[in-house]
Every structure is written in structure tokens, then in C-alpha cells.
Amino acid sequence: MVMMEEKRKMTKTPTKTEIEKHAIEIWFNEQFKNGVMNPNAPEIEELKECGAWSQAVSELMRNNHRSEIESDFIDYPKEFNVDIEQLFESNGLILGSRHTGKSDLAMMIADKCMEKGSIVVCFDPSQDWQNRSSIPQYQTLTIPFITTIPIKSTTFDISLLSPNESQKLVESFSGKLFREQAETPQHKKYLVVFEEAHTYFPQGCMKAKAYQNTVKMLSVGRNLDVSVLLISQFASMLDKFTIKHSVSQTYLGFTKEFNDLKYLRSLLGSTVQELTKLNDGEFLYLTRSGIQKIAIEPFENTIPKEQIFSKIPQLEPLKPIPQANSNGVIELIKLAVVSGIFIYAIVSMPK
Numbered sequence: 001m002v003m004m005e006e007k008r009k010m011t012k013t014p015t016k017t018e019i020e021k022h023a024i025e026i027w028f029n030e031q032f033k034n035g036v037m038n039p040n041a042p043e044i045e046e047l048k049e050c051g052a053w054s055q056a057v058s059e060l061m062r063n064n065h066r067s068e069i070e071s072d073f074i075d076y077p078k079e080f081n082v083d084i085e086q087l088f089e090s091n092g093l094i095l096g097s098r099h100t101g102k103s104d105l106a107m108m109i110a111d112k113c114m115e116k117g118s119i120v121v122c123f124d125p126s127q128d129w130q131n132r133s134s135i136p137q138y139q140t141l142t143i144p145f146i147t148t149i150p151i152k153s154t155t156f157d158i159s160l161l162s163p164n165e166s167q168k169l170v171e172s173f174s175g176k177l178f179r180e181q182a183e184t185p186q187h188k189k190y191l192v193v194f195e196e197a198h199t200y201f202p203q204g205c206m207k208a209k210a211y212q213n214t215v216k217m218l219s220v221g222r223n224l225d226v227s228v229l230l231i232s233q234f235a236s237m238l239d240k241f242t243i244k245h246s247v248s249q250t251y252l253g254f255t256k257e258f259n260d261l262k263y264l265r266s267l268l269g270s271t272v273q274e275l276t277k278l279n280d281g282e283f284l285y286l287t288r289s290g291i292q293k294i295a296i297e298p299f300e301n302t303i304p305k306e307q308i309f310s311k312i313p314q315l316e317p318l319k320p321i322p323q324a325n326s327n328g329v330i331e332l333i334k335l336a337v338v339s340g341i342f343i344y345a346i347v348s349m350p351k
Contacts, residue, residue, distance in 0.1 A: 014060035023047045023056035082112040086248055086287070088189060089222055092229040093246035094283075095260075096253020101281040102231050104299040105251055106193060107133045109229060110153075111299075113191045120153040122193035123170060129155045129195070134301040139308040144169040149180050151188075154308070163199050167210065170200050175213035181224035189225040192217070197230035198237040205239050218245055236263040243267060250286040251294075254278040 014022075027047055031039045047053040092109060094102045110120045111134050122129045130138045138155040144165040146156070158166050174192075181187045194200055201218065205211040218228050219241075230246065232238055236259040243250065252268070255261065256276050265272045271291065274284060282295045 014057065018060060019053065019056050020044060020047070022060055023052040026055055027052040082109050084113060084116050088225060088227045090248045091218060091227055091246040092249040093243060094229070094231045094251045094253070095235045095255070096233065096283070097255045097257065098233055099280065100253035101296055101298070102233070102253060103128055103195070104281070105283065105296055106229060106231050107299040108296060110135065110191060110193060114153055118189040118191050119150065120191045120193065121150060122155045123158055123166070123195065124155050125158050125166065125196055127157055127159050130157050130305070132299060132301055134303045136303060137306040137308055141169065144172070146173050146176070149177050167200060170194070171210065171213050174217040177226065178213065178217055178221065178224065181226060187225055191227050191229060193229045193231070195231050197232040197242070198234050201230065201239050201242045202237060203239050206241055218242065235260040247286065248288045251283040252286070253283050254280070
């Protein structure tokens with residue numbers, strides 16, 4: 001109790017500039033709700049009279065207090081270490097709304113895996129990984145086909161493919177990677193990253209024939225040193241088995257989407273409401289030992305990239321149909337007529 005009182009005394013008081021800025025935001029939001037479009041900026045006295053000033057003070061004090069109380073439970077990037085061994089014993093899952101830092105967190109995890117000698121393969125529909133990650137090479141795909149499994153960390157830019165083509169590509173890749181790992185005695189470790197993971201692991205995918213290789217890789221890939229990292233902004237669109245296979249390495253970011261909160265309640269219980277209070281870059285980190293809160297900063301990379309040019313498989317040309325000359329055609333007709341007469345004579349003979 002004494003520590004709580006000390007925390008309250010230490011809570012940072014917001015500055016006048018911070019209060020004014022937040023009060024104006026509150027005032028404009030209120031005007032918008034009342035249907036007033038493009039109002040003039042209010043004076044400080046007007047903000048105080050309508051209550052926006054006191055509301056801003058209250059909210060800023062409460063946010064500062066909450067941040068300081070929780071600071072003991074937040075690990076920042078220098079202290080945030082990914083348990084690579086645990087990741088390869090299961091899989092990883094990152095959920096949250098748009099612009100909450102999901103890809104930045106995934107890039108940090110991928111970077112740690114590459115430092116440990118693992119090969120990272122990312123299927124990127126937005127070119128974000130191509131531009132910002134530390135994966136050294138990328139390939140832009142225009143057809144849903146990958147000729148060979150990469151032996152260096154690679155980003156596959158699938159921004160030009162439709163969702164259906166992307167799913168076919170991933171299904172083919174998953175089967176090929178699984179077979180190659182199974183046939184190679186000294187196989188390497190692969191981390192396969194799926195942005196927009198709900199495209200490849202939608203509700204009902206466990207029973208669908210079109211997803212069998214992808215599901216197999218997620219389910220038993222760890223037996224062949226293949227781990228999967230799933231990233232999605234639509235938790236409720238993912239099949240529930242994905243969470244079951246990633247529960248020891250799950251990161252949950254901010255969301256207020258009703259269906260997602262309802263979907264995750266079975267995993268978090270009443271703690272699910274904490275997801276609505278997270279700031280950008282903050283996540284609830286679920287492991288076998290419990291839940292903790294972490295915070296990250298935007299991922300930065302300076303590694304130059306190398307582009308791999310697509311190699312479209314060449315189809316063998318069709319063999320031309322041999323052209324028969326007129327004499328050959330006549331000979332064939334004569335042979336057919338003679339053969340027909342001969343067969344007719346045998347059939348017509350009296351028994």
C-alpha cells in the first residue's frame with residue numbers, strides 16, 4: 001500500500017501544452033459527434049468551460065499513472081530475448097489490429113533466428129518485409145509456383161498474386177519443404193513466416209483438402225526442424241488449432257474488435273480486456289510459464305537486399321504431327337479396304 005502511495009506521488013504531472021493538445025482533441029471529437037463539421041479551434045477558456053480541459057487532465061494523469069505502475073512488467077528491446085529453442089518446439093503467433101507493431105515484432109524474431117543460423121522464409125503480400133526486414137534476398141513472384149526451396153533466408157513478394165493463388169503457392173511450398181526436410185538426414189532449421197495468416201489457416205482448414213500440406217507443416221513441422229510464425233489482424237478468422245499449436249509463443253496486441261475479443265476470451269479469460277488498453281508496440285506475451293507484458297520499438301534494418309529473378313519453368317514443345325503425303329494416304333486407304341474385305345470374308349464363311 002505504501003508503494004502504491006509513493007507511485008501516486010511520483011506520477012508525472014502533464015504539462016500545459018500536453019493538456020491543451022489533448023483537450024482540443026476531446027473538443028473536436030465532441031463537435032464531430034454533434035455533427036459540427038470543420039469548427040474553428042477553441043480558446044483555452046472555452047475548453048475549460050465545456051469540461052474538455054478537466055477531462056484531458058484526468059485522462060493524462062490516469063495514463064501516466066498506469067504506465068508507471070506497469071513499467072516494472074515491461075521488457076524493452078534490449079532486454080527482450082526470443083526463446084528460439086522454444087519457438088522450434090512449437091510455433092509462434094502474433095495477433096493485433098493494424099499498425100500495432102506486429103510486423104516489427106515478427107522481424108525482430110526473424111532476425112534472432114537468423115543470428116542463430118536458421119533460414120527464414122517469409123510470404124509477404126505487402127512488400128513490407130522486402131523493404132524493412134533484415135532478410136538478405138527477395139523474389140517477386142508472378143506465378144503461384146516456387147521451383148526450389150531456398151537455402152538462404154528469402155522474402156517471397158506475393159503482392160502480385162491473388163489470395164487464391166497465394167494459398168496454392170503456400171500449399172505447394174509446404175509439401176515440397178516437408179518432403180525435402182524428411183529426405184535430408186542433416187536438415188537445416190527453417191522459420192516460415194506468414195503475413196495475413198488467415199489466408200492460409202482459415203476456419204475449417206483442418207478438414208479441407210486444399211490446405212493439407214500447410215496444416216501438416218504447422219502440426220508436425222517441428223519434428224523436421226520447421227517452425228511457423230503466423231501474423232494476423234483477424235484473430236477470429238483463424239482456425240482454433242493454430243492457437244493450440246502456438247500457445248507457448250503467442251503475442252497479442254491491441255484490438256477492440258468484438259469477435260476477436262470473444263474468440264480470445266477462452267485463451268485469456270477476463271484478462272482479454274487488457275488488449276483494449278495496449279498502446280502501439282505493446283503486447284501480452286503468452287508462454288507456458290504465464291503472461292507478461294512486453295514493449296518494442298519499430299524495427300530498423302540497414303542490410304542491403306539482393307533480388308532473385310523469377311525462373312519460369314519452360315514447357316517442352318509439342319512434337320509436330322507427321323504429315324503424310326498423298327501417295328501414303330492412298331496406300332493407307334487401299335490397306336484399310338483390303339483388310340475390311342478379308343475380315344468380312346472370314347465372318348461370312350459358312351460354319
